[in-house]
Structure formats: structure tokens, C-alpha cells
Amino acid sequence: MSELKVGPELIRQRGRLARLVSLFEERPEHSLSLLAQGEGEPVPRIGFAGPPGSGKSTLIAKLLPWMVDEFGEVAVLAVDPTSEVTGGALLGDRIRAIEEELPERVFFRSLASRGSLGGLSASTAAVARLMERAGFGAILLETVGVGQISCQIAELADTVVTVISPEAGDGVQVLKAGLFEVSDIFVVNKADRQGAELMRRNLEEAVEMGSRPEDGWRPRVVVVSALEGKNLDELSAAISQHIAYLKGNQHLTERRRRELVSELRGYFMDRAAGLLLSPEGEALLARLSDRVSAGEMGFSEVLSELARFVSEQMEQD
Numbered sequence: 001m002s003e004l005k006v007g008p009e010l011i012r013q014r015g016r017l018a019r020l021v022s023l024f025e026e027r028p029e030h031s032l033s034l035l036a037q038g039e040g041e042p043v044p045r046i047g048f049a050g051p052p053g054s055g056k057s058t059l060i061a062k063l064l065p066w067m068v069d070e071f072g073e074v075a076v077l078a079v080d081p082t083s084e085v086t087g088g089a090l091l092g093d094r095i096r097a098i099e100e101e102l103p104e105r106v107f108f109r110s111l112a113s114r115g116s117l118g119g120l121s122a123s124t125a126a127v128a129r130l131m132e133r134a135g136f137g138a139i140l141l142e143t144v145g146v147g148q149i150s151c152q153i154a155e156l157a158d159t160v161v162t163v164i165s166p167e168a169g170d171g172v173q174v175l176k177a178g179l180f181e182v183s184d185i186f187v188v189n190k191a192d193r194q195g196a197e198l199m200r201r202n203l204e205e206a207v208e209m210g211s212r213p214e215d216g217w218r219p220r221v222v223v224v225s226a227l228e229g230k231n232l233d234e235l236s237a238a239i240s241q242h243i244a245y246l247k248g249n250q251h252l253t254e255r256r257r258r259e260l261v262s263e264l265r266g267y268f269m270d271r272a273a274g275l276l277l278s279p280e281g282e283a284l285l286a287r288l289s290d291r292v293s294a295g296e297m298g299f300s301e302v303l304s305e306l307a308r309f310v311s312e313q314m315e316q317d
């Protein structure tokens with residue numbers, strides 16, 4: 001794997017950036033080569049989750065001018081496990097309009113799953129790391145739908161903003177998806193409609209009853225109307241406070257370390273499994289098992305042989 005050099009100049013080279021995104025989407029392990037350049041300051045990743053149609057994209061579009069003022073260039077990644085055509089396309093339209101208004105400052109990309117959900121979350125993490133190195137000041141993630149990916153948002157995003165509309169059933173969907181436990185900020189959107197106030201009270205009660213460590217973050221509940229641009233200040237303040245909380249407690253650094261540990265473990269295990277399943281690996285396993293059956297070799301010697309094989313093969317890469 002060749003080492004990639006990526007610096008803050010990349011943010012201005014949109015063509016090269018787009019090509020690297022495609023590469024990392026296909027082969028997330030390439031993002032590990034960026035680590036040779038050392039760890040930079042972690043860039044906040046803010047995830048927006050919630051039921052379809054609750055207003056995530058509208059809200060992101062309305063928040064972008066503030067985000068850009070607050071953090072500098074912003075990358076928006078739409079994480080769509082379903083397809084490239086449905087929900088993600090909608091987001092695309094809305095964010096692209098803003099991308100045109102703030103062309104130098106916003107980069108939008110839709111990441112659709114080509115394979116497994118796990119693959120989508122690995123490629124999202126890889127692309128987020130690329131954006132971090134390219135000099136973006138914040139990374140926004142919008143997930144589409146309330147499936148499994150919206151729960152994985154907690155692994156990908158540092159700040160989880162769950163957007164709910166007062167429509168019947170939205171609250172239930174959030175609970176069913178397990179989003180309640182991972183949310184740092186609840187947004188009751190569409191305050192211009194009936195039922196927003198009741199939903200806020202219910203959420204606040206639920207937050208009050210929930211358990212959390214004494215020094216933990218108390219999830220906020222904010223009522224807004226993305227459409228009318230109402231009360232967005234309160235939401236942006238809550239987002240800033242959460243980021244300050246994470247930075248103040250070294251949580252961001254710790255999160256990146258944990259992410260890296262799990263990536264390294266994952267890639268090593270994938271690579272080792274691939275080698276043992278290769279024709280050479282299969283042949284070695286067959287030879288070793290014959291010797292074990294013949295009483296010529298013990299279990300720990302077998303493991304040493306396998307470890308040697310894996311390490312020699314990996315060095316040849």
C-alpha cells in the first residue's frame with residue numbers, strides 16, 4: 001500500500017479530493033496510510049439522524065452558514081444505506097443549493113453502500129479521516145432512515161443530533177431504533193406544526209429519567225422550525241457546547257484512538273484470515289494438521305508456524 005500525502009492544500013483541489021473519496025470508499029484501508037503523517041487535531045464530526053422526512057437535510061442546509069463561520073470549511077457526507085436515488089438525492093438537492101451559495105466552503109458527497117452495512121460504516125470513517133486531513137473544520141453526517149446505520153451514527157459521529165418532527169410515530173421510531181440512548185441533542189423540528197411542545201416535554205421527561213454518569217453530558221432538547229429558520233441559535237449553541245464538552249474532557253482524542261484501535265484490529269484480522277484462506281494458507285494448514293495427527297507437533301508449535309507464515313506474507317506486501 002503506497003503512502004498518500006494529504007495536506008490542507010487538498011481542500012482547494014476539488015477534483016483530486018473527489019477522486020480520493022472514491023478510492024477510500026472502495027478501499028477504506030487506504031485511509032490508514034494517512035496516519036503516517038501523524039495525528040492532527042481531531043475535527044468534530046456532527047451526525048444528524050432521525051426518521052425519514054423529519055427535516056434533517058433542511059436543517060443542515062439552514063445551519064451551514066453558521067457552521068462555516070464557526071468551523072471553517074465544512075464537509076457534508078450523506079450516508080445512505082439504501083440507494084443512491086431515494087432519500088440521499090433529496091439531501092443532495094438541498095445541500096447542493098448551499099454548496100453553490102458557498103462554493104469554496106462546503107463540500108458535499110453522498111456515500112451509498114455498495115455492499116454491507118459494515119462496509120458503509122468503514123468507508124464513512126475513512127472518508128471522514130480524509131476530510132479531517134484535507135483541512136475541513138467540521139464534518140457533518142446525515143444518515144437516511146432509522147435502520148441500523150442510524151445507530152452506528154454514534155460510532156461515526158462525535159455529536160449525535162436526532163431530528164424528530166411532531167408527527168405521530170416519529171418518537172416511537174427513534175426509540176425502536178435505539179437512537180434515544182445515543183443522542184446528545186434532540187431537535188423537535190417543525191415547531192410551526194401542532195404537537196411540538198408536547199413532544200419536547202415528553203423528551204425532556206425521558207432524558208430526566210435516563211441514567212448517565214455524574215459528569216456526563218445531559219442531552220438537550222431544542223424545538224426549532226428549520227423551514228422558518230426559528231430558534232436555530234439555540235441549536236447551534238447546544239452543538240457548540242457539546243463540542244466544547246468533548247474537547248474539554250479529551251473525549252475527542254480518546255474517540256479517535258478507540259476508532260483507530262478497532263480499525264487496526266479489523267484490518268489485521270481480515271488480512272490474516274485472507275492469508276489463511278489462500279491456497280498457500282490452506283496447504284500449510286493441511287501439512288500442519290497431518291503432523292499434529294501423526295503426533296509430531298503440538299498445538300503451540302502449530303500456532304507459531306501460522307504466525308510466522310502470516311507475518312512473512314504480510315511483509316511481502
Ligand SMILES: Nc1nc2c(ncn2[C@@H]2O[C@H](COP(=O)(O)OP(=O)(O)OP(=O)(O)O)[C@@H](O)[C@H]2O)c(=O)[nH]1
Pocket residue numbers: 051052053054055056057058059087088090091143144145189190191192193224225226227228
Ligand atoms: N412545516 C415544516 N416542514 C418542514 C420543516 N423542516 C422541513 N420540512 C419539510 O419536511 C420535508 C422533509 O424534509 P427533509 O429535510 O428532506 O427531511 P429529511 O429528514 O432530510 O428526510 P430524509 O433524508 O428523506 O430522511 C420537506 O418537505 C421539508 O420542506 C419545518 O420546520 N416545518
Ligand SMILES: [Mg+2]
Pocket residue numbers: 056057058087090091142
Ligand atoms: Mg435528507
